[in-house]
Amino acid sequence: MQTLILKPKYPFIVPVEVEKIIPDKVAGKALGEILKLTVYEGNRRKTVGDLFEVSGEIASKPEEQEIIFQNTSMKIRRIGEKMSAGKIVVEGDAGPLAGYKMSGGTLIIKGNAGPWLGASMKNGTIEVFGNAGGFVGSKLRGEEFHKGMSGGTIIIHGNAGREVGAHMSGGNILVEGDVSVLPGLHMAKGNILIKGNCAGWPGTHMIGGKIIVLGHVDSMVPSFTFEGIMPKVKFMGQKIKGPFYFFMGDLLDTEFPSGKLYILRETNKHLSFYEQFMGEVKDEWLEV
Amino acid sequence: MAEILIKNGYVIDPLNGIHGEVMDIGVKNGKIVPPDQVDTRYAKIIDASGCLVVPGGIDVHTHVAGPKVNAGRLLMPQDHYKIGRVIRAIPGIRRSGTGKSVPSVTNIGYKYARMGWTTVMEAASPPLYTRHTHHELDDTPIVDKGVNLLLDSNWFILEYIENKDQVRVNAFVSWILRATKSYAVKLVDPGSAEAWSRGVATQPLNIDDVIPGTSLTPKDILTALANAVRDLGLPHPIHVHANMLGLPGNYVTTMKTVETVANIANKRGLSIHLAHLQFNAYKGDSYATMLSAAEELAKLINNLSGVTFDMGQVVFGGTVTMTADAPWEFYLYHIAKWKWVAKDVEAETAAGIVPYKFRRHVYTNVIQWGIGLELALLVKDASKVVVSTDHPNAGPFTRYPQIIAWLMSKKAREEEMSRLNKKAVKRLSLPAIDREYTFEEFVLSTRVAPAKIIGLEKIKGHLGVGADADIAIYGIDPRTFDPSREYERLVKAIKYAKYTIKDGEIVVKDGKIVKTVYGRTFYVEPPSEPKLESEVLSDVKEKFKEWYSVTLNNYVILNEELRKVEPIRTY
Numbered sequence: 001m002q003t004l005i006l007k008p009k010y011p012f013i014v015p016v017e018v019e020k021i022i023p024d025k026v027a028g029k030a031l032g033e034i035l036k037l038t039v040y041e042g043n044r045r046k047t048v049g050d051l052f053e054v055s056g057e058i059a060s061k062p063e064e065q066e067i068i069f070q071n072t073s074m075k076i077r078r079i080g081e082k083m084s085a086g087k088i089v090v091e092g093d094a095g096p097l098a099g100y101k102m103s104g105g106t107l108i109i110k111g112n113a114g115p116w117l118g119a120s121m122k123n124g125t126i127e128v129f130g131n132a133g134g135f136v137g138s139k140l141r142g143e144e145f146h147k148g149m150s151g152g153t154i155i156i157h158g159n160a161g162r163e164v165g166a167h168m169s170g171g172n173i174l175v176e177g178d179v180s181v182l183p184g185l186h187m188a189k190g191n192i193l194i195k196g197n198c199a200g201w202p203g204t205h206m207i208g209g210k211i212i213v214l215g216h217v218d219s220m221v222p223s224f225t226f227e228g229i230m231p232k233v234k235f236m237g238q239k240i241k242g243p244f245y246f247f248m249g250d251l252l253d254t255e256f257p258s259g260k261l262y263i264l265r266e267t268n269k270h271l272s273f274y275e276q277f278m279g280e281v282k283d284e285w286l287e288v
Numbered sequence: 289m290a291e292i293l294i295k296n297g298y299v300i301d302p303l304n305g306i307h308g309e310v311m312d313i314g315v316k317n318g319k320i321v322p323p324d325q326v327d328t329r330y331a332k333i334i335d336a337s338g339c340l341v342v343p344g345g346i347d348v349h350t351h352v353a354g355p356k357v358n359a360g361r362l363l364m365p366q367d368h369y370k371i372g373r374v375i376r377a378i379p380g381i382r383r384s385g386t387g388k389s390v391p392s393v394t395n396i397g398y399k400y401a402r403m404g405w406t407t408v409m410e411a412a413s414p415p416l417y418t419r420h421t422h423h424e425l426d427d428t429p430i431v432d433k434g435v436n437l438l439l440d441s442n443w444f445i446l447e448y449i450e451n452k453d454q455v456r457v458n459a460f461v462s463w464i465l466r467a468t469k470s471y472a473v474k475l476v477d478p479g480s481a482e483a484w485s486r487g488v489a490t491q492p493l494n495i496d497d498v499i500p501g502t503s504l505t506p507k508d509i510l511t512a513l514a515n516a517v518r519d520l521g522l523p524h525p526i527h528v529h530a531n532m533l534g535l536p537g538n539y540v541t542t543m544k545t546v547e548t549v550a551n552i553a554n555k556r557g558l559s560i561h562l563a564h565l566q567f568n569a570y571k572g573d574s575y576a577t578m579l580s581a582a583e584e585l586a587k588l589i590n591n592l593s594g595v596t597f598d599m600g601q602v603v604f605g606g607t608v609t610m611t612a613d614a615p616w617e618f619y620l621y622h623i624a625k626w627k628w629v630a631k632d633v634e635a636e637t638a639a640g641i642v643p644y645k646f647r648r649h650v651y652t653n654v655i656q657w658g659i660g661l662e663l664a665l666l667v668k669d670a671s672k673v674v675v676s677t678d679h680p681n682a683g684p685f686t687r688y689p690q691i692i693a694w695l696m697s698k699k700a701r702e703e704e705m706s707r708l709n710k711k712a713v714k715r716l717s718l719p720a721i722d723r724e725y726t727f728e729e730f731v732l733s734t735r736v737a738p739a740k741i742i743g744l745e746k747i748k749g750h751l752g753v754g755a756d757a758d759i760a761i762y763g764i765d766p767r768t769f770d771p772s773r774e775y776e777r778l779v780k781a782i783k784y785a786k787y788t789i790k791d792g793e794i795v796v797k798d799g800k801i802v803k804t805v806y807g808r809t810f811y812v813e814p815p816s817e818p819k820l821e822s823e824v825l826s827d828v829k830e831k832f833k834e835w836y837s838v839t840l841n842n843y844v845i846l847n848e849e850l851r852k853v854e855p856i857r858t859y
Contacts, residue, residue: 043377043384142365144626 001087002057003066004034009053012075014042015095016051019078023065023086023105029058062086062105069094074114080107083124096133099126102152115161116140121171123152134161134180137168146188146207149173153236162199165192168209172236184211187259193235205250206259212240214264217271224249224261226274233262245271291316292757292792293326297336298765300731301343302671303739303750307728308766313341315757318792322753332794338765339786342731343749344406344758345688346738349527349563349598350679352396353410353424353433355417356610359629360390360641360680364608368392375801382801383429389607389680397429398801399686404760404785406807407432407738407748411527411563411678412476412612414438414633416838418468419845425809426851430788430795432758432807434471434742436527437464438612440509441482443635443835444828449512450502454519459824461516462814467844469811469853472524472742473517474563476612477531478506481638484614492615495531495544506531507548514552514559520814521858523743525558525594530568534616539581542568543588546595553594561741564600564678566660575652579715580659586666596741597667598676601660601691602653603683606645611681614638635835646683654712656682661694661701665721670729671737689782692734695725697775727766744810744856761787808854815859 004026020037035049048054059065062085069079072092080088081097084104096114099107103122108129115133118126119140136156137149148167159177166185178196187206194202197215204221212233224247233240244262251257263271292315299311314326351357361367368386375395377384385392391399400408408428413421413435425433439445439461448456461473479499480492488500495506514526530545532538546560553559562568571579589595609620614630617640621628629641646653660682664673675692679685693700698721705713713719725733739749747756763786764771764778771778784799795803832840847853 040376045376140366140369142363142367143369144366 001064001066002059003068004054004056004058005068005070006048006052006054007070008072008076009051012041012051012073015075015077016041017078018076019081021048021067022080022083022088023059023062023067024082024084026067027059027062027065027086031058034058059086072111074112077114080105083107093130099124102126112158113156118149118152118154120147121149121152121154125152126154128154128156128158131158131177132156132160132175134163135166136160136164136175137171137173138163138166145186149190159196164194165190165211168192174236178215183213184209184259187211191235193240202263203247203249203259203261205253206261207250207253208258210235210260210262212244212262214240214267216267217263220247220263220271221250223251225251225257226277228278229265229275230262245274290792291326291331292334292789292794293323293328293331294334294336294341294759294761297339297341297761298767299341299751300728300766301751302728302732302736303745304752306751313751313759315759315789315792318757320751320753320755320757334761334787334794336761336787338763340727340762340764340766341751342404342760342762343735343739343751343755344760344788344790345400345404345734346407346409346742346748347400347405347676347679347685348409348561348674348738348741349411349600349676350408350685351411351610351681352408352679353393353428354413354421356412356612356631356639356641357390357424358420359631360608360610361387363627363629363641364390364643367608382804388686389684391684393424393427394429397431401430401788401790401796401801402784402799403686403688403782404762404788404796405431405685405688405734406758406760406788406790407744409434409436409471409742411436412438412474412529413468413470414612414636414639415442415464415468415470416633416636416836416843418470419849422469422809422845422850426806429804429806430790432748432756432810434810435469436472436474436524437468437470438474438476438637439464439513440475440478441480441485441637444831445512446482446499446502446504446509449508450504454512454515455820456824457512458516458519459816459820460828461513462520462816463821463824463828465522465812465814466816469809469845469847469850471810471812471856472522472527473513474527474529475510475513476529476637477533477616478509478528479504480506480531480613480615484618485632485638490615490618492532492535492613492619495541495548507544510545510548511552514549518552518554521555522812522814523554523856523858524741525554525561527561527563529563529611529613533567533611533613534570534620536570536572536574536578539569539571539584542585546588546592550592550594556740556743557594558596558741559592559594560596562595562597564676564681565597565663566600566602566656566682567678569659569663570655578652578655580655580662580717582659582662582666583717586663589667589672590669596672596674596737597663598674598678599660599664599691600676600678600682601664602646602657603677603687603690604646604648604653604657605683606643607680607683608641608643609681610639610641612637612639614640616640617642620644634837648708651709651712654709655716657708658712658716658718660691662716662718662721664695664733665718665723670725670732671740673733674738674741675734686783688734689779692725692730692782693771693775693779695733696727696730696771696778697773698722698724699772700775724772727771757789757792759787759789760785761789806851808852809850810854810856813855813857
């Protein structure tokens, strides 16, 4: 795998849109051609050579191309937009819309990511070592329902913002930290695992898919039906031990809900009142 | 201002009896002059040999400015994401913008100019928000513009009509057109907005239904406003979006609408302009059995000299519908089931906005597509037809070249029909129509007819001496070019004009904006009787306190507020 390294020539003050610097468009080109690719800095038309110091090697095929952004900041937007192969490593922060509509390859962000990370992505893998903004794997505002992320995997080692996986219709999202409100809003398919706490209302308007919360959920949407207690849940082929409160929803959107919501029993004592609706709690349900 | 000499162009100018001649055209001080008056030492000379030279296009019905369009922009953020549609800024030459069905204000001007269109009339503006409309129009570059004013559900007018006080209706219309710097009287589904605002009707009214809370029917409103337009001598006849729009079986209502006002013709013999007629030409009793009533309506229009219409042609794809026909939008929202904006304008009107997608496999949408073309092809006189999509209701205006290709080429229509719902195509009479528009008919339906309808045929829609120097030059030569076979090239040639000249300045060259100028805003100044007007005004002043959230002083728009105005005196 050949590596191309890009370093900003100066700290950017206005947003820079780097959607052209992806393995698909870089591979097979000469270095001179890459330096002449158009990049917008704010509303000014610039070239890659104006803004970045470029070094390294260029592969002939996108699959073999690795691109490393060094010393980046939140001002760099649309990293890895529509990439379909290869690898992009961001050694620093990535601004909004990183991995937007990507359909393959790997995007690794060592710092934080801005909002709309992996929005409408179709396939591929995104890994963030810092925190992510809101609307991870979501669709953009105003687009049709359920046109969010439809495949691929997003792994966030830190926290994430609001509306994680809104309108998603496939794929997997794993958040190791906490999330803000409304994860899985209008979700149709796919899986979300939140290892930390959730600020509230998981799965609002969901019509399908699976959401698992291991931390504390501040408040629940009342339009979910309580189905019982489950000892364990599967996520990406791995079993996660419970027991979990199991809800189906959302009755706001459909009469026969198929959205599944699992909330860990141990961390959510305030939801124990649901247990009265199922009569006696048998020990075998709780066995770990 | 630079002088321009357009040499050896193939000119089509039906108003001056030029049906295709190679000739030179001179431009000086923003007007057209005889070619020998141009000083060739300093003039910019355009070699137009092998090119079609026609007057600048005119759009009589398009929703390009005002609070409704702005609400559409808010409702449709996805319309602005497609990065390929961005027009990027070039400092000193043009500004940036995005959007397809509800483009940014700047894009509207640029995209019209790129196609060779130089005049647009905003289709509907509520009087209260016309200041907003004017501010947006002022920022719309290149094109000349005017505003059609919504008056059908205005409480003052309804009250005067109820009192059978035609004189006061006239005086009020005269005052409000001057007060809001507007150009024409627009009626949208007369009376429905009023019924909707009262919360009574949830369906559009038919023409003989009584408007709740009054003793009036839409017929009374039509007659009274048509009389007012005739008595005041307005250049544009009443601009009517007829009742029952969009509902199957509505062609009967359309015919009744025409019959109601057919005898009330203005000085130039025009009695009514039917806006987006396609939406009002449906037969049948449900959407599943909907059929085209184009033949019936074409027959009616062929027999009456004072009736004109614009097509409201459907083009397939996603768009957003916006109209001051609030009950219809409520109805459409339940069909489309996505998002909806409803807006009530105090004592004047109500409007709605709903995104909609016209699809090739949907029976109803295909019938709608066929009706627009059938109407344009079955009406014999192309100077009664105006090409329009009722932007953005049936599609964005940027698809006009495609519509012109469908009109000029049977092959283009057949190609499109092969991709459509077969059941619907079988029920259209379009496959049996062999007519193809000639280049002259193209000029008639996009330049001459609209100029005549808006009553500006002295300065617009022709290339005679004294006309405004609004000229479009397309890179096709009608002598050697066969539009019926090479329709794809035709679409491209019209979409990106070779040159567009606006008021004597070259604004487009080879499909690219090279200069930003700003056009004029036309408004009418009808006659007024000072005594009667002061009576009406004192009445207005009194009721304004009760009915409106603004004062009368903040309602009237002054000339100084606008960039460049041109009053058209009607007396």
